[in-house]
Amino acid sequence: MKRLFRSYLESRRFKEFEPPCLIGAASEGGGNVFRLPYFGEEAFLAQSPQFYKQFEIAGGRERVFSIGPVFRAENSNTPRHMTEFTGLDIEMEIKDSYVEVLATLEGVLLSIFRGIQGQFYPPSSFQYAFGKTLLVLTGCATNTERCADEIETVRSVYPSEPLLLPEPGKEIRLTFAEAQKLLREEGPSEFANVRDDEDMSTPQEKALGEVVRTKYKTDFYVIDKFPETARPFYAKIDDAGTTVGDGVRVTNAFDFFIRGQEVLSGGQRIHDPTELEGRIRAKGVDPESGGIKEYLTVFRQVGVPPHGGGGIGLDRVVAWFLALPSVHLAAYYPRTPRRLSP
Numbered sequence: 001m002k003r004l005f006r007s008y009l010e011s012r013r014f015k016e017f018e019p020p021c022l023i024g025a026a027s028e029g030g031g032n033v034f035r036l037p038y039f040g041e042e043a044f045l046a047q048s049p050q051f052y053k054q055f056e057i058a059g060g061r062e063r064v065f066s067i068g069p070v071f072r073a074e075n076s077n078t079p080r081h082m083t084e085f086t087g088l089d090i091e092m093e094i095k096d097s098y099v100e101v102l103a104t105l106e107g108v109l110l111s112i113f114r115g116i117q118g119q120f121y122p123p124s125s126f127q128y129a130f131g132k133t134l135l136v137l138t139g140c141a142t143n144t145e146r147c148a149d150e151i152e153t154v155r156s157v158y159p160s161e162p163l164l165l166p167e168p169g170k171e172i173r174l175t176f177a178e179a180q181k182l183l184r185e186e187g188p189s190e191f192a193n194v195r196d197d198e199d200m201s202t203p204q205e206k207a208l209g210e211v212v213r214t215k216y217k218t219d220f221y222v223i224d225k226f227p228e229t230a231r232p233f234y235a236k237i238d239d240a241g242t243t244v245g246d247g248v249r250v251t252n253a254f255d256f257f258i259r260g261q262e263v264l265s266g267g268q269r270i271h272d273p274t275e276l277e278g279r280i281r282a283k284g285v286d287p288e289s290g291g292i293k294e295y296l297t298v299f300r301q302v303g304v305p306p307h308g309g310g311g312i313g314l315d316r317v318v319a320w321f322l323a324l325p326s327v328h329l330a331a332y333y334p335r336t337p338r339r340l341s342p
Contacts, residue, residue, distance in 0.1 A: 048089075273300045
């Protein structure tokens with residue numbers, strides 16, 4: 001998958017860069033970070049390459065991507081979480097609309113999925129299934145025989161239904177409000193009162209995935225226009241002034257889902273420094289705090305064009321693509337709050 005990701009983006013004028021894992025301040029002002037002593041100072045393991053992707057855009061590199069480890073100090077002991085995982089990240093200038101970013105990310109994932117499936121799909125009359133782990137897809141070559149053998153081995157351990165993909169040109173994109181409405185009307189009764197201004201829970205996401213699969217015959221879809229309450233401070237507010245619920249504004253931000261589970265978050269970033277500082281304050285973050293102050297300074301001194309991007313959790317993509325019961329099976333050496341060895 002990493003090879004296909006890199007190849008797709010390089011063919012579209014994206015340049016790879018390597019953001020640091022050791023940083024001097026929490027990436028996004030949050031508390032779920034790993035702290036460590038650093039020659040008399042305090043350092044952190046990066047939660048995300050977000051700031052550095054934006055620095056690259058500020059420096060005039062119009063399209064960039066990175067592949068590397070991401071660290072989250074969340075005490076989340078679930079099949080969906082790890083404290084270290086592989087992130088596939090992009091950032092790009094926006095010429096006309098943030099939908100350019102959405103389409104690029106949608107294109108790279110669909111290209112990967114179709115590429116892999118095209119390499120080993122048997123005739124449609126043959127019943128087949130997918131299987132197990134990251135070792136299969138990060139390690140496999142792009143030739144048909146090797147991928148087929150590896151995935152066939154995994155399928156024998158974790159059988160599942162095939163991943164349904166939309167036909168080209170018929171990709172499913174729902175607004176957050178549309179997705180919640182669909183869940184209220186066609187989902188399980190316990191979700192009959194879900195709100196348009198509150199983020200989705202994991203059970204909601206999975207239930208929606210079943211509804212979308214039944215209604216649209218796809219396991220891959222996009223939910224766009226998330227409410228500002230469910231997005232970080234750098235997410236751009238929708239200029240149309242659209243609101244949901246009790247007047248909550250929506251953002252030009254989206255998530256991608258596979259089988260009802262999120263694998264990517266992205267959207268347009270705020271590029272105006274005054275607007276950005278306002279959003280930072282509104283989220284309860286001190287704009288003069290370490291890391292945030294320097295981040296804002298770049299926007300004030302250099303000027304940054306409209307831009308956006310997204311971050312893909314590679315381990316989740318592999319796990320849900322293969323319908324594994326846990327993302328931990330999609331890592332060579334998974335790290336969780338309860339696992340630090342081998």
